[in-house]
Each structure stands twice: as structure tokens, then as C-alpha cells.
Amino acid sequence: MNFTILRHKDFSNGKYWLLTELNLFEYVESLSEENFNFEVQRKIVKNKYLDDLLTTIDLEEPLPNITLAYKDGIKLTNTGSIVLDDSKLDILDGLQRTYRLWAFWKIYTLIKKEEFTNIKDLILKVKTTHPEFFEQGVVDSKFFKDNFPEGKSKIDFEDKYKRFQLYFTIWTNLSEYEMVRKMLILNAGHKTVSTQHQFEILFLSLWKSIDKKVNNVKIIREKETEFNIVKKGERKPGEYIFSSIITSLMSLVLSKPQRISSDLIYKYDLLNENETNSPLQYAENIFKAQFITDLLLELYNIDIEIQKQVGKEGTIWFGKDTTLNGIFAGIGLYLKISDNSKIENIEQEILDAFNKLKSVITVDLNLKGFNTQYDNVTGRSVNIGTLIRTVIMKYVYHRLENEPLSWNQLFNQEMKK
Numbered sequence: 001m002n003f004t005i006l007r008h009k010d011f012s013n014g015k016y017w018l019l020t021e022l023n024l025f026e027y028v029e030s031l032s033e034e035n036f037n038f039e040v041q042r043k044i045v046k047n048k049y050l051d052d053l054l055t056t057i058d059l060e061e062p063l064p065n066i067t068l069a070y071k072d073g074i075k076l077t078n079t080g081s082i083v084l085d086d087s088k089l090d091i092l093d094g095l096q097r098t099y100r101l102w103a104f105w106k107i108y109t110l111i112k113k114e115e116f117t118n119i120k121d122l123i124l125k126v127k128t129t130h131p132e133f134f135e136q137g138v139v140d141s142k143f144f145k146d147n148f149p150e151g152k153s154k155i156d157f158e159d160k161y162k163r164f165q166l167y168f169t170i171w172t173n174l175s176e177y178e179m180v181r182k183m184l185i186l187n188a189g190h191k192t193v194s195t196q197h198q199f200e201i202l203f204l205s206l207w208k209s210i211d212k213k214v215n216n217v218k219i220i221r222e223k224e225t226e227f228n229i230v231k232k233g234e235r236k237p238g239e240y241i242f243s244s245i246i247t248s249l250m251s252l253v254l255s256k257p258q259r260i261s262s263d264l265i266y267k268y269d270l271l272n273e274n275e276t277n278s279p280l281q282y283a284e285n286i287f288k289a290q291f292i293t294d295l296l297l298e299l300y301n302i303d304i305e306i307q308k309q310v311g312k313e314g315t316i317w318f319g320k321d322t323t324l325n326g327i328f329a330g331i332g333l334y335l336k337i338s339d340n341s342k343i344e345n346i347e348q349e350i351l352d353a354f355n356k357l358k359s360v361i362t363v364d365l366n367l368k369g370f371n372t373q374y375d376n377v378t379g380r381s382v383n384i385g386t387l388i389r390t391v392i393m394k395y396v397y398h399r400l401e402n403e404p405l406s407w408n409q410l411f412n413q414e415m416k417k
Helices: 024-030 054-058 093-112 119-129 131-135 140-146 157-163 175-185 195-202 205-211 227-231 241-253 262-267 288-309 312-316 321-335 346-360 367-377 384-400 407-415
Strands: 002-010 015-023 066-070 082-083 089-093 166-171 216-222 239-241
Touching: 002 288, 002 367, 015 024, 015 157, 015 346, 024 093, 024 157, 054 093, 054 216, 066 239, 082 239, 082 241, 089 093, 093 119, 093 157, 119 131, 131 346, 140 216, 166 175, 195 384, 216 407, 227 239, 239 241, 241 288, 262 367, 288 312, 312 367, 321 346, 321 384, 346 384, 367 384, 367 407
Parallel strands: 066 166, 216 239
Antiparallel strands: 002 015, 002 082, 015 166, 066 089
């Protein structure tokens, strides 16, 4: 793509900030499905505010800037324009707009290739060739009635797209760490971007390092189709939500249950945390791909044991965010990880503790008793999530200390505080 440079800033070593301009036709013509599979980005979502994009294009009203990241450094010899390799560009901000503009263009080019005598045949063809456009809520029957009556376009897309100018902010030669930070900043004001997704992009490099490295274990991100199914409890042993694993690791390091929140993202910089006397003194040991891979195997073994002893109810219970956070925090409490005293060979100590937990957690797990106590506190003026995480933490701690307490005792203790 040949971008017109409006402004630029040089940060040396091939790293630039560019404010550029490019016509919409050239932009969508350069795109393919691969441009929408950028790991940092979330999935395509329904958004009623984007339904009027074509009206904006028709009126030639400017759209907000799209932010791109260019994977290589550049040498800026001509400050008037720059040609960038399409395959090396990733969309940091503006994915939803871009996808819709591209989808509309794909529908238009389909019309140019084939003759449609009515709107029903066009809709059927699009559903056959691009079912994802309907599944993701990008188009519906009303969209076709408004823009493609009788199977033909109301506007000349090619003419409109060639005349319409888009504005781009382009960063070149960003490190992965810098790219993730840029994404967090860009997402900070977007209510439709979940905190769950912010966690995922923060630990993207970690996910890529551990993904598919543990047999029978699958780490599922928010953008994947299985996400909602697994989150609701319909899971198999070894299936875990990625953000739950991250908050559970935080719970382990801090020896206290943690939950997903924007505050937690900014309270602790786990990517750079290495201070000896910090409450996160072991973060560098624990947030490593190889250790997490070993830990996931231990977690899977517990998962399987619970399925054998308790059945489906246990599998559902074990995969919940509250359960995992509590279990990891209980291990941290048992090992006194948050204390300032140095623990030799901390990684092995943690793995041994999880191995020990496999032997004791299913002894009189009594999920019926757990559910009875849970039902008793539902609706009362307590933070249910915090209570459950804490109760499970104490359950794990006392099991490992060989002084087990019943769910009734644990719930009562916490309710009296």
C-alpha cells in the first residue's frame, strides 16, 4: 500500500510514528482474511453504531483514524509517501470498521461477477460464500434491503471507495511488549472491549509460548468459539479459560485470590516485576512458559482425578474462575509464597504441592455440601465471588496441612468476619 505521509516522528532504529492518508479502495483491495486473524485483536462483534458506515462513506464524512503496526523498521527517505508491505501490517485499532468496509466490498465484487435478479438469490449466495458475515452480525436481511434492493447495489462502491480517504496512524518496528502496551492504551476507553481481552493481550507472548504444548490441555481465549461454552461449565478436563489461568497464577504469587479487573492490570506490572522484596518476588519464576507448561500438566491430572471421583459436577466446578483462583491462592498460602523469606527451588515446591493436592482434594470433596452453603449465602449482602474464592483457598490450605475443615465450617468462618 502506498500511503501519503501527513506527519511523522522518528524514534531512531527504524521506529517511526506516521500520520498517513490512503484511499479506501486501495485499503480494502489489499486486505484478506489473514488481516483479521491478528492474535492481539479480539473477535468481530455486533455493533449497532457501525451499521451506518455506508451512509458515512456515501456522504464522504471522515472516519476516525485506524491504527496499524508495521512489523519491520523503515528508512524514511521520502517524507511525502511510503510503500509498505501489506503482509507486514497488523490492525491495532479499527478492526471492526475495517472488517465491515471489507465485507461490504466483498459483497459488491460478488455482484459484479454474477448477475442477480432478486435480493433472495444474492442473500443466499452471500450466506454460502461468506456465512461469517451473517454469523458475526455484520450484515442481515435489512442491510440487503437497504443497500442491495433487487440484488443490485444502490451506490457505485468502486467510485465511492476510490474517492473516500482514510487516515492512519502507523507505528513501525514496535517490540511485542510495546505493541501490547499500545493495545491496552487504545482499548482503555472502549466499553465494548472486555477486561478479559485486555488480560489476554497483556500476556499474549505467554499464551503463544504455552499454546498446544501440553497434551490434553487447551487454553481458550475470549475470541474462540468454545469460549462461552467452556465459561458456562460445559467443558472437558484440560479445557481452561486463558484469563482464568493468568489470574490464578497471580493468586498463587500473591497467596490471595485475585479476579479480573482493570485495576489489577495496572497495579502490578508482571512483565517487568523482579524486585526481591516485592510481593511479586517470584513472578519471574512463575510467569515462565516452561514452568506454566509443567504446572498445567499437574492441573490436568487433578482435573482428571476429580472427574473420576466426582463426575461431571466436579468437572464443572473445577473449571470455574472462582475455583481455580481459590485453589492457586491456597497453594500460595500453604507455601507462604507471599512472605519475604526466600524459598529455594520455588518452582519444584509448587509442582510438588499440586501433586499432593491431587491425592487429598477428592477425599470427601462433598460438592453437595458446598452447593448447599453456596445457596445459603446467595442473595445476602456479601460479595459472593470473593467469598467463594476465599473459602476454596482455605479449603485447599487445610487439606494440604492435613487438618481438613467442612464446607459448613469454612463458610461460617468467613461469614463471621
